[in-house]
Amino acid sequence: MVRPTHYTVLPLIYDRWQRSYGKDYSAVVLPLLLSSLRCRGLTPGTMVDVACGTGSLAVLMAGRGWRVWGIDASGAMIAEGWKKTTARRLSVLFLRQDMRRLRLPEKVNLATSVFDSLNHLRSLADLKTTLRRVHAALLPGGWFMFDVNNERCYRLLWTREQSLTHRDFTLLLNNSYNPGTRRAQSRVRILLPGKDKPRVLQETVRERCFTPEEIAAALARAGFVDTERRDFNPTDRVRIGRIKTWWVARRA
Numbered sequence: 001m002v003r004p005t006h007y008t009v010l011p012l013i014y015d016r017w018q019r020s021y022g023k024d025y026s027a028v029v030l031p032l033l034l035s036s037l038r039c040r041g042l043t044p045g046t047m048v049d050v051a052c053g054t055g056s057l058a059v060l061m062a063g064r065g066w067r068v069w070g071i072d073a074s075g076a077m078i079a080e081g082w083k084k085t086t087a088r089r090l091s092v093l094f095l096r097q098d099m100r101r102l103r104l105p106e107k108v109n110l111a112t113s114v115f116d117s118l119n120h121l122r123s124l125a126d127l128k129t130t131l132r133r134v135h136a137a138l139l140p141g142g143w144f145m146f147d148v149n150n151e152r153c154y155r156l157l158w159t160r161e162q163s164l165t166h167r168d169f170t171l172l173l174n175n176s177y178n179p180g181t182r183r184a185q186s187r188v189r190i191l192l193p194g195k196d197k198p199r200v201l202q203e204t205v206r207e208r209c210f211t212p213e214e215i216a217a218a219l220a221r222a223g224f225v226d227t228e229r230r231d232f233n234p235t236d237r238v239r240i241g242r243i244k245t246w247w248v249a250r251r252a
Contacts, residue, residue, distance in 0.1 A: 055081025
C-alpha cells in the first residue's frame with residue numbers, strides 16, 4: 001500500500017483555482033450525476049462523497065436533499081469543507097479518512113467520487129481495496145458513480161507545463177506522464193504575493209491511469225455490476241476531446 005499525499009498546500013488556493021476556469025468542477029459534473037440518478041429513478045437519500053476535496057459536490061448534493069458524508073485524507077481539504085457547510089447551514093458530516101479505509105457509521109444509498117479522485121490511487125491493489133470499502137459502505141442495491149482521467153487526458157494534458165495567473169497567486173504546473181508505467185506527476189508551485197518577494201509553496205500530485213479493463217475487473221471483483229461507462233469532455237474546448245470517463249456501478 002503506497003502512502004497517499006495528504007495535501008496541505010493545494011487547499012489554500014483550490015477553490016479559487018477552480019473558479020478561474022469559469023466554474024468549479026463539481027458544478028460541471030453535477031448535471032452528469034443528476035442525469036444518472038434520474039435515469040435510475042433515484043431520489044434523495046444518504047450518500048458519501050469519497051475523496052471529497054473541499055466539499056463542493058457534497059454541499060451541492062446536500063442542497064438537493066441528500067444527507068451527505070464527505071471523506072478525504074487531507075485535513076486541510078476537510079477544513080475547507082466545514083467552512084462551506086457552516087456558511088450555508090447544510091447537513092454534511094465531514095470525516096478525515098483515507099479512501100482505502102473508508103468506514104461509515106451507517107450504510108448509504110449512493111457513493112460518488114469525482115475529479116479523478118480514484119486516479120490518486122497509485123496501484124491496482126489500492127484501487128481494488130478502495131472499491132471493496134465502497135461496496136461495504138453501500139446498502140444492498142446501492143450505487144457508485146465516479147469519474148476517472150483516461151489515457152487521452154494524460155497523454156494530452158500531463159506532458160507539458162502549464163501556468164495560471166490569478167489576482168491572489170500564480171500557479172505553475174510541471175507535468176509528466178510515463179505511458180509504460182501509466183504513472184503521472186504534476187509538480188505544483190504556488191507563488192503568493194510577499195512584501196519583498198513572492199512566497200513559494202510546493203506540492204506534488206501523483207496519479208495513475210487505470211485502463212477500462214482494469215476498472216471493470218476491479219469493480220466485478222469487489223461485488224459491483226458495471227452498468228454504464230462513457231467518455232466525456234468536461235471543458236468547453238471541443239478539440240480537447242473526451243478526456244474523462246464516467247462510470248456507474250451497482251452493488252450486486
